Amino acid sequence: MMTIDVREAYRRALDDFGALVHRITPEQWQNRTPCVDWDVRALVNHVVGENLWAPELLAGRTAADVGDAFDGDLLGDDPLKAFDTSAAAAVQAASDEGALTRVTHLSFGDVPGEEYVTEVFADALIHTWDLARAIGADERLDPELVEACAAWFAGAETGYRQAGVIGEQQPVPSDTDAQTRLLASWGRRG
Template sequence: MTIDIREAYRRTLDDFGALVHQIRPEQWENKTPCVDWDVRALVNHVVGENRWAPELLAGRSVPDLGDSLDGDLLGDDPLKAFDTSAVAAAQAAGGERSLTCVVHLSFGDVPGEEYITELFADALIHTWDLARAIGADERLDPELVEACAAWFAGAEEGYRQAGVIGEQQPVPSDTDSQTRLLASWGRRS
């Protein structure tokens, strides 16, 4: 990966956040490309990931936190909930030890760099999902798309076996990088 993953993650959170601030009141119930998620559920998911990041990067484990980050994390001010969570996640991921620490996930321990990469990829794909759901510009940052695609080439099979992504979508061979990446995550762009 040519871009520092911490920078890629921060930029992706910025892009997602810009879309969150474009959501009109009537759009929170719009369906997204994520099965069974409307816009509010999608944003809540990303806020949840953001709120887990500082805790897990600090060495806490999923059992340590229990169900404290379950349910509605947006409350009455979804914009503030996202902004606060994104700042905390970016700060935690940007820390000096963030790449080398051990992160205790539900399925096992991983290096911090892998965890941050997974957060980045999830947020990037959900940036497109949110843009699609609210009718915003769906173009993702090409540098971030390339970084995600390079990493995901080695991770795709594991994600598919775990059932956390949709089926690979067919695309013509001359398709652009973003469309190929989205198709590998089960999205039809």
């Protein structure tokens, strides 16, 4: 269960990710990230792709309806503009009347829009840490967003792990802070 409005959490997570995107220097686009096989450019491209999918899925379209429109390089010659434009569209789509109650058709089945927005919020939050780590920025995540994500992920972790979309749970001491525990549950080593 989310401890704050999921639309607000999603907007804030994308804002934090975007702030880091704007700090990427030309030589950092090739830096490795904690995400296996992704450099910084691939990570940002992934988030832009998710942002582009959000308006489509929240409008009730299916993956078949959209096809391969968001495959490949979505950043082009202006990655900052690509991110900013996609994030604004995603946040707007999540805020639209009825978006949270509308059926969203995902690859694994139909879910309410609220569940989908929660999933993309969590992904944006975790990838904010990934990007910060990759470019040597401050890795501290918004504590309120960490709390909200952890509350939701406690019920979703098993399904994510069984689907193979997150890494193995990392061991952490019992007195570890909330952010480190959350990252460990997503398979990240803090």
